[in-house]
Amino acid sequence: MNELPVIGADIVHLDRHTFMWVQLTHFGQAPESDTSALAALIASPGYDHDYASLFQVEQGPARSVDEHLYPPVHGRWWLSAIDVGGFALTTAAEAEKRIRSWANDQNWIDSSYRQPPAVFRRLQPVFDLLRVGNVYTLLPARS
Numbered sequence: 001m002n003e004l005p006v007i008g009a010d011i012v013h014l015d016r017h018t019f020m021w022v023q024l025t026h027f028g029q030a031p032e033s034d035t036s037a038l039a040a041l042i043a044s045p046g047y048d049h050d051y052a053s054l055f056q057v058e059q060g061p062a063r064s065v066d067e068h069l070y071p072p073v074h075g076r077w078w079l080s081a082i083d084v085g086g087f088a089l090t091t092a093a094e095a096e097k098r099i100r101s102w103a104n105d106q107n108w109i110d111s112s113y114r115q116p117p118a119v120f121r122r123l124q125p126v127f128d129l130l131r132v133g134n135v136y137t138l139l140p141a142r143s
Contacts (some may be wrong), residue, residue: 004028004037006046012126014103014119022099022126023051034134038084048072048079074138081141090137092130098137099123 004027014020025046030037041047050073072079103115103123 002031002040003043003045004030004040006044012122015115018115020103022123024126024129034136035084038087038136042079042082042084047074050075077138077141082138086139087136088139090135092127092135095130095135095137096127099126
């Protein structure tokens with residue numbers, strides 16, 4: 001299976017002191033079909049990260065962190081548990097709504113806290129990218 005090459009990445013930081021961000025990872029040319037593109041994305045080393053470990057950690061069948069071996073992950077999912085069937089087509093509007101909700105609906109100490117308008121202005125390029133092609137969401141893990 002071909003993997004998408006990682007070309008670069010940009011980080012969009014949310015409000016200071018929230019330690020929240022959105023990462024835009026830039027990949028090379030994807031295959032024509034959505035199914036092939038998703039499979040190549042999953043196989044890419046740029047898709048394997050938990051966002052809690054250092055980015056220089058060894059890629060491969062298992063990574064070594066402080067002498068412990070951990071299988072590759074994407075966010076909170078074991079990478080081995082993710083396949084093309086775990087994605088569902090969604091809309092740009094629904095994806096934007098999900099990002100906005102995630103940015104604001106946290107267990108904040110101040111329950112009335114919301115990200116300031118400047119954060120959503122910084123996120124506008126992310127929202128614009130959602131309107132370029134098909135948008136997929138990774139579904140909750142299947143049992």
